[in-house]
Amino acid sequence: MRSGMVSIKEVAEEAGVSTATVSRVLSSSDHVRPELRQRVMEAVEKLQYRPNLVARSLRSQQSNTIGLIVSDIRNPFFTSISRAVEDSAYKQGFSVLLCNTDEDPEKEKIYLQLMRDTNVAGVIFSPTRQIMSDLASLPFDFPMVIVDRSVPDVDVDTVLLDNVESAYRLTSHLISNGFRRIGALFGETSTTGIQRQRGYEEALKAHGIPLVPEYIKHLQPRVEASYKIATSMLQLPHAPDALLTSNSLIMEGALQALRACNLSIPEDIALVGFDETPWTLLVQPAITIIAQPTDEIGKTAADLLFQRIAIPTRPTRQIILKGQLMVRGSSTPLHLKAM
Amino acid sequence: MRSGMVSIKEVAEEAGVSTATVSRVLSSSDHVRPELRQRVMEAVEKLQYRPNLVARSLRSQQSNTIGLIVSDIRNPFFTSISRAVEDSAYKQGFSVLLCNTDEDPEKEKIYLQLMRDTNVAGVIFSPTRQIMSDLASLPFDFPMVIVDRSVPDVDVDTVLLDNVESAYRLTSHLISNGFRRIGALFGETSTTGIQRQRGYEEALKAHGIPLVPEYIKHLQPRVEASYKIATSMLQLPHAPDALLTSNSLIMEGALQALRACNLSIPEDIALVGFDETPWTLLVQPAITIIAQPTDEIGKTAADLLFQRIAIPTRPTRQIILKGQLMVRGSSTPLHLKAM
């Protein structure tokens, strides 16, 4: 155990009061005569006392920790979210337990259990589709905010992008720039992919462009998987003249594939996707994307969570944020290609 | 409080034994008659009992949480480290508290205090230079592993890159490729920048190239700062013909600056740096870098920490890992430029 461990008892002794009084001074919400308060403060200072948060948490049945459960912190989207969440948490005096699930329902369950067992104040969670059905039935009753993904039929706070609309806009942008054979790669583990596919299909329909099944693929949201699938799509007899990708890892793999096939962008093929990463602006041409307001998503999720922690019975909210279409060189219109 | 909260007491009752016995069954290290063990297990199963980790931690004075304190999780280096750490922790049954300090000594102190107050099992920490001097004197006696940075005069486990050597190799590579006026941008908050500067200077010296003070800058390790400083360096009468950057954020800013100045790489200027990020291979030309073995660094740090948690008196170790020079297009020799 820590060597110089000093507990509330020693402080009480030093100040000549009871532990209850010390506790009252420190939680500061209660009445204590100024003189005693002063004595306690001095004792605290002298002994360099710091309250043991574990003991406090056990007794008060509250905690200053929140959980953040995402698929992989290395996904730039979640990296950014996590930073925003941690910032908000810090300001509120909370700290953040980070969990990576790799889109694995088993790990998701394990981490949710951990959250319960450690009695966290609440959880911000980006679940796979698989876990969703169970979610309502699982015995987890801590405050929770779902982020990035939507959970139908479960009454829970949610923050996410307007995925259908965003994909619709992104696809429409390609179409109005003259692209017709639009290949699309969607993540298969999240609802996000599904919604973005919907937006994609609606846009095609609205413009009278037929769906081509070979142009639509679902895959693990990983760079390698994307590279492979994109490469094979590029070998098709009628290869696409544009590629729409549903997250930055898939976009990364697709870009690698284009490079490997020696295709130039956008002359041979356009490339668009989701999420602002450090590199969408650094590669040439820069990549047209839907920028998600990750800071705001993270901050909003944290805010929702703290509100729910404060008032557990509050009606739930679903907050849908708009993405921003950033038009760049990777989707330049066909008739401008010669320039 | 959680609704169906079932404690060890209920389990004991259900199984017709004492709480001590239940505890012994669950911690499984102790002798318990098979029949009782069976009864307890059944009760646990029936009541869906899960031990309260807060209570356990308070009583046993141990914890299954470790802290990870870095400057900014959005720095790809730390993103990767954090993932490796979390993986190792998960395998050992630990979870990870994530803290971003923004290289701010005040936040560092606050987080260190938090770590103490929550009685974490240990901490993996990437400190600023400022906090170092205090480090030994601060009253923090939990197991700690320093990562990425070196702390002279303090007896503590450390994992870091061979920075001097790596910078030396990187610089030598530039020199042997014909570059002579090598500008260098170093982070000012960490020891890492200092060590890399040393390697840079030694390489110049070894090749008989004079140091030019205007070519050496220290800055906040941030994209914007780097962009500004790089831009101003490019305006020099005798502008550099190569830029060496000491981390990926600085490299990002520098690349933006080169793009803004319409300089082509490596014809007008070479660019090299540290850290494998998603984009070093995606931009064209790809960027020559020293790849740090982030997975290994993170894993090693976690291993060291767990070993120290197990045996606090173990002699400390300093583990120095080698970086890997990845030669790419951004530093192609001058005489090949015409090709």
Next chain:
DNA sequence: ATACTATCTGCAATCGATTACAAAAAATAG
């Protein structure tokens, strides 16, 4: 069968705080 060990099990203390309740002190009213 008796004595002696070795194994199990339960009681109760403990970890370090918070908090219900009651007692004491202070403030206010009459």
Next chain:
DNA sequence: CTATTTTTTGTAATCGATTGCAGATAGTAT
């Protein structure tokens, strides 16, 4: 100055586990 109310303070229970110690049970040797 006493009665009543209000504000402070302390005592002790409590949160939910683990664990030292002693008593109970089982096992072994004589």
